[in-house]
Amino acid sequence: MAKPVTVYVCSHCGAQTRQFFGRCSSCGSWNTLVEQLQAAEPAADGRRRRPLSAASGAAARPRRSASIRAVGEQPLQRLGSGYGEFDRVLGGGLVPGSLVLLGGDPGIGKSTLLLQSARAMADRASVLYVSAEESAQQVKLRWRRLAQPVATGEAPAVDGVAEAAADPDLQLLAETDLELVLQELEALRPAVAIIDSIQALHDDQLSSAPGSVAQVRECAAALARIAKRQDTALLLVGHVTKEGALAGPKVLEHLVDAVLTFEGDRFASHRLLRAVKNRFGATHELGVFEMQGRGLAEVSNPSELFLGASEPSSGTATIVACEGTRPLVVELQALVSTTSYASPRRSATGIAVNRLHQILAVLEKHLGLPFSRFDCYLAVAGGLEVEEPAADLGVAAAVVASYRDLTLPPGTVLIAELGLGGQLRPVSQLELRLQEAGRLGFNRAVVPRGSGLGPAAAAAGVQLLEAGTVAEALVAALGVDPADDRA
Ligand SMILES: Nc1ncnc2c1ncn2[C@@H]1O[C@H](COP(=O)(O)OP(=O)(O)OP(=O)(O)O)[C@@H](O)[C@H]1O
Numbered sequence: 001m002a003k004p005v006t007v008y009v010c011s012h013c014g015a016q017t018r019q020f021f022g023r024c025s026s027c028g029s030w031n032t033l034v035e036q037l038q039a040a041e042p043a044a045d046g047r048r049r050r051p052l053s054a055a056s057g058a059a060a061r062p063r064r065s066a067s068i069r070a071v072g073e074q075p076l077q078r079l080g081s082g083y084g085e086f087d088r089v090l091g092g093g094l095v096p097g098s099l100v101l102l103g104g105d106p107g108i109g110k111s112t113l114l115l116q117s118a119r120a121m122a123d124r125a126s127v128l129y130v131s132a133e134e135s136a137q138q139v140k141l142r143w144r145r146l147a148q149p150v151a152t153g154e155a156p157a158v159d160g161v162a163e164a165a166a167d168p169d170l171q172l173l174a175e176t177d178l179e180l181v182l183q184e185l186e187a188l189r190p191a192v193a194i195i196d197s198i199q200a201l202h203d204d205q206l207s208s209a210p211g212s213v214a215q216v217r218e219c220a221a222a223l224a225r226i227a228k229r230q231d232t233a234l235l236l237v238g239h240v241t242k243e244g245a246l247a248g249p250k251v252l253e254h255l256v257d258a259v260l261t262f263e264g265d266r267f268a269s270h271r272l273l274r275a276v277k278n279r280f281g282a283t284h285e286l287g288v289f290e291m292q293g294r295g296l297a298e299v300s301n302p303s304e305l306f307l308g309a310s311e312p313s314s315g316t317a318t319i320v321a322c323e324g325t326r327p328l329v330v331e332l333q334a335l336v337s338t339t340s341y342a343s344p345r346r347s348a349t350g351i352a353v354n355r356l357h358q359i360l361a362v363l364e365k366h367l368g369l370p371f372s373r374f375d376c377y378l379a380v381a382g383g384l385e386v387e388e389p390a391a392d393l394g395v396a397a398a399v400v401a402s403y404r405d406l407t408l409p410p411g412t413v414l415i416a417e418l419g420l421g422g423q424l425r426p427v428s429q430l431e432l433r434l435q436e437a438g439r440l441g442f443n444r445a446v447v448p449r450g451s452g453l454g455p456a457a458a459a460a461g462v463q464l465l466e467a468g469t470v471a472e473a474l475v476a477a478l479g480v481d482p483a484d485d486r487a
């Protein structure tokens with residue numbers, strides 16, 4: 001067998017050298033050379049080797065799609081993680097042989113989530129939990145504290161210690177050496193393996209430090225090969241960089257089937273799980289959890305979390321944001337006050353500040369409101385990030401309500417995107433949003449004209465107020481004309 005040699009590959013231009021340089025001699029970029037292992041000589045006869053299929057070791061041949069399940073194979077059965085919220089983000093559970101990368105800030109609860117899922121899955125399948133960051137005793141200590149996955153409000157069902165003892169199909173391995181982890185994976189052939197974390201594993205054949213780009217890539221690739229071969233679903237924990245991106249090479253994200261991020265406000269107890277990439281389900285699905293003393297509990301009715309105070313006050317407006325296929329009713333709060341600076345201050349929490357600038361400019365131009373002389377602060381309740389433009393009209397209403405010191409009638413939601421010309425533009429999944437608003441007791445919705453959803457809204461118990469422009473929409477929502485100075 002050819003002996004592997006170390007080469008250094010520029011992650012910018014792809015040039016290879018046998019020696020390490022701080023600067024790529026080909027493209028001139030600094031610090032882009034990463035170590036890689038490569039087989040030294042090609043096959044002796046100079047011909048390309050035939051590719052072997054990962055599953056059988058036989059030469060891969062094309063097959064008719066219709067025959068793929070029919071040849072005595074079972075259709076893929078997804079394995080539930082124990083959390084309905086986790087399963088939804090995964091697209092309906094873990095797919096055998098798939099690789100899922102879970103990233104998140106330090107201490108956000110990645111290990112907690114996976115350990116609690118491991119416990120639930122161990123009831124139905126064999127699970128291997130590889131802890132590369134904590135000792136077996138430390139994991140056991142955490143285990144004792146954690147309860148079975150529960151929804152908020154439910155009492156934990158079983159005591160942690162008793163459950164751990166009665167649970168034979170969960171194996172715990174505290175190891176950082178990739179070689180040993182691979183051996184155990186091959187020996188145990190678990191249905192699910194959890195690696196906490198991929199950055200802490202190291203491959204002895206590479207001289208670079210654990211967590212370096214080369215190490216992360218090699219470790220993940222080796223684990224992926226085994227997982228695909230023996231149909232083990234792999235859950236990898238990944239660290240994030242200071243900027244919030246997943247640490248390690250971008251190829252890691254290409255290599256895995258799903259990339260999930262676990263995020264949350266350090267000052268609040270709820271945590272959000274999102275799919276950034278998913279080969280087996282929709283992306284931008286959202287799972288909501290709450291960190292409690294006995295671990296993570298899932299929140300199946302998160303709109304209540306983002307609704308804020310029940311008493312309406314001036315400068316608040318309610319929108320229905322859609323995260324993947326899930327509508328969320330969210331409260332926005334705005335504060336508009338006279339500026340004491342040469343250029344007014346604008347700050348937005350949970351919404352891109354550029355979006356706020358744009359909406360203020362539209363309001364100034366089309367309603368004649370002098371926002372350039374006012375500071376403007378905007379916040380989304382509950383620490384949620386709202387990215388979609390369907391929040392535009394809600395932002396406009398909150399800002400105008402604060403400026404005029406008006407209170408929106410209770411039970412009103414605003415759902416529309418704002419064009420630069422002041423017109424309202426349609427949004428996706430409007431029917432779903434109206435249903436969610438109706439379910440939570442909202443009875444008026446301001447939406448773009450021509451939605452054709454009158455009957456659906458009536459069925460949801462929501463009165464539809466259709467408007468063509470932002471001026472019309474605000475009159476409909478507030479009951480007075482905000483552009484009129486006597487309002
Ligand atoms: N004894 C405890 N009681 C209540 N909550 C705890 C306790 N110990 C830890 N926690 C909670 O669990 C969180 C830590 O979770 P966890 O270790 O799963 O995070 P992590 O994402 O795996 O972190 P890291 O990246 O450091 O591995 C803490 O932030 C804290 O909120």
Ligand SMILES: [Mg+2]
Nearest residue numbers: 110111133196
């Ligand atoms: Mg951890």
